Amino acid sequence: MARRYYLVCIFFVLIFPMLLSYIAKRGSIPIGRNLGSKTIRSTRSFSIYSSTSAKSGGNSSKSFGTSASTPTPSSTSSSAATNYDNSIHSLKNYDVAVAYQPKDREESNLFKKKNNNKRSPALESPTGEDNLFVSKQFDDGYITLGVADGVGGWSEAGYDSSAISRELCASMKSKFESLTDRSNLSPKQLLTFAFEEITNSSKVEIGGTTACLGILTPDKKLKVANLGDSWCGLFRNYQLINETNFQTHNFNTPYQLAKIPRQIVRQAEIEGRRYIIDSPSMADEYEWDLQKGDVIMFATDGVTDNVIPKDIEIFLKDQIEGQGDSLKNVANSFVKEVVKVSKDPNFPSAFAQELSRLTGQKYLGGKADDITIVLVRVQ
Numbered sequence: 001m002a003r004r005y006y007l008v009c010i011f012f013v014l015i016f017p018m019l020l021s022y023i024a025k026r027g028s029i030p031i032g033r034n035l036g037s038k039t040i041r042s043t044r045s046f047s048i049y050s051s052t053s054a055k056s057g058g059n060s061s062k063s064f065g066t067s068a069s070t071p072t073p074s075s076t077s078s079s080a081a082t083n084y085d086n087s088i089h090s091l092k093n094y095d096v097a098v099a100y101q102p103k104d105r106e107e108s109n110l111f112k113k114k115n116n117n118k119r120s121p122a123l124e125s126p127t128g129e130d131n132l133f134v135s136k137q138f139d140d141g142y143i144t145l146g147v148a149d150g151v152g153g154w155s156e157a158g159y160d161s162s163a164i165s166r167e168l169c170a171s172m173k174s175k176f177e178s179l180t181d182r183s184n185l186s187p188k189q190l191l192t193f194a195f196e197e198i199t200n201s202s203k204v205e206i207g208g209t210t211a212c213l214g215i216l217t218p219d220k221k222l223k224v225a226n227l228g229d230s231w232c233g234l235f236r237n238y239q240l241i242n243e244t245n246f247q248t249h250n251f252n253t254p255y256q257l258a259k260i261p262r263q264i265v266r267q268a269e270i271e272g273r274r275y276i277i278d279s280p281s282m283a284d285e286y287e288w289d290l291q292k293g294d295v296i297m298f299a300t301d302g303v304t305d306n307v308i309p310k311d312i313e314i315f316l317k318d319q320i321e322g323q324g325d326s327l328k329n330v331a332n333s334f335v336k337e338v339v340k341v342s343k344d345p346n347f348p349s350a351f352a353q354e355l356s357r358l359t360g361q362k363y364l365g366g367k368a369d370d371i372t373i374v375l376v377r378v379q
Helices: 002-025 163-178 187-199 262-270 309-322 327-342 350-359
Strands: 048-050 094-101 130-134 143-150 207-216 221-227 231-236 239-243 248-250 257-259 273-275 284-289 295-299 371-378
Touching: 094 130, 094 143, 094 327, 130 163, 130 371, 143 163, 143 187, 143 295, 143 371, 163 187, 163 207, 163 257, 187 207, 187 221, 187 257, 207 231, 207 295, 221 231, 231 309, 239 309, 262 273, 295 309, 309 327, 327 371
Parallel strands: none
Antiparallel strands: 048 273, 094 371, 130 143, 143 207, 207 221, 207 257, 221 284, 231 239, 231 295, 295 371
8 A cells, every 4th residue: 555655656746747847848738627727838849859750749849938027019010020011001903911919928048048138039029930021012913922930949949039930021022022024933932032042141040930922913813832830711702712731740840941050950960859941842832713802811820720710701701791891900800809819718729629639638728829910802
């Protein structure tokens, strides 16, 4: 009897805390009476896993905390920190609106780089680790636009995890606008050109990002390239008729473009680990015909981890058809609603539903994350 009591004590004192720590590091802290968490707080893996097992998702990612003391920029913040112009709303053939809200976050001193006393840039960014871009529209009628989502795990290692998404979006916009002939350019080519530029840029020290971008043509077609778990959906008569597929290596570990110094990669190899370093050539490509009244949404996973397409269909129909709101108001209202459910401990978010499916256990709760969208209505 004493031996059994001793073993039970060992389990609860040593093994059970280790198990909880492992779950937390995997980025899947659930809503539940036992853990007392209010929302699912998860940072996607920034790509370390054992080189001997493709099935292992690694435990390098860590959870962000939330802090009411950290001021949250408005979803209508200045476009100075993003890659679009305030005059984007009325373009030939297309109406475009953007909206964004960073998640609540606080500074972390964990693994802070030596002598670095600066606040994390993600704390200052109006889009957090997300970013977006919308190009100018030239006489040829072409427009490019999209979103990118920096992999947050790098910030816990003391790096700027918002730099790579910001600079990738800036590069895609500038590359597109510098061309004299855009008629034969594919989104995958544009992504390739931009990623090559930032890999050689001193503006990005290290990081990983997803990307979902499109090119709107003057004859009302949409060409899309998607790498990772950001998303694009096409709605007709408020019904989803086309969408991009998520690209993931494991649960909560998306495909990602990464810039990592060689010495860090070599050190990981010595330790039997490796980073996920995907290529723009791995992006899925799509081409969809558009009609007047169609609505297109580009979104980071802060949207799709919380709401499902049916939720978006209902919202768009209510706001556009029911209330006749401007696209700008629709975009802002949508982001506010997603932020609200992301903080709701009882909301059956898409992330919680997937976690429940994978584990066979019941999970509830929104998933706190940066939320960014680009919304387009075909005229």
